[in-house]
Amino acid sequence: MRSTALRLVACVLLSALAALAQPPNDYVDMYVAKVKPDRTSDFEALAKMAADANRRNNGDTWIVLQPMYGEHGLYYFASTRKDLAAIETGMTAFEQAMGKALGEAGSRKTFQDWYSCLESSRGELRRRRFDLAMNAPKDPGAVAKMIGGAKWLRISTVRVRPGKASAFEALLKDVKAAVEKSGETTTFNVSQLMSGQPGTVYFVSVAKGTLGDYDSIKTLPQVLGDAGFAAFEKSIADLVFTSETTYYRIVPGLSNPPDEIAAAAPDFWKKQ
Secondary structure, eight states: OHHHHHHHHHHHHHHHHHHHHSOOOOEEEEEEEEEOGGGHHHHHHHHHHHHHHHHHTTOOOEEEEEESSSSOSEEEEEEEESSTHHHHHHHHHHHHHHHHHHHHHHHHHHHHHHHHTEEEEEEEEEEEOTTTOBSOOSSHHHHHHHHHTOSEEEEEEEEEOTTOHHHHHHHHHHHHHHHHHHTOOOOBEEEEEEESSSSEEEEEEEEESSGGGGGGSOOHHHHHHHHHHHHHHHHHHHHEEEEEEEEEEEEEEEEEOOHHHHTTSHHHHTOO
């Protein structure tokens, strides 16, 4: 029993040290709301009110994602952050914008109404792994154009076994090299869970303008070949607990995207 406990503590410490060893990078600050089935309209009205208040008062920015398959009633509010300090800056900007738009009493009432619509909510912090991304855009402008022009986001959530993160990342880098060599031009963004869920979790996302755009992406067997894909499957079985792929619809009316993202497709993002 004592040996098992010591191994568990060692795994936790190693995970924490690995996170500390990573260089500073961008983060995705994610708020996930599960809405009561009979309160969807109320919730969306409040979300639109919050987006408008922040838009008009230099508040925080975010993009809302809604899963189309799997569990319904979920809304993901995703904000990019330059660093951890920017999370507090965004929170302050949000609160100030709500106060300016609604007043102290009105803002407090809005938050009460918001929470009354929810079955549950949680937060997640994800670190963007540009070193693992495939066909990554070359500059921030290209990133904004890619996200701004998207209407769909496909995210594969991969839960890695304890102590296998380095081996999984090495495998992902091999896939990255094969994808980029194959002539496939789709961007596969990668982020890693920092806080908000247990375990070691990676997210591989692909942004597209239509669902049909996903049909033309080369499959892994096409990229790796039969022998390469067989080796990949064997490695994945040793490294990964589970994986799940979800298609998300981007909801412009509930979002308040950064200006550079909205400028990429103004007609879409102005759908209020």
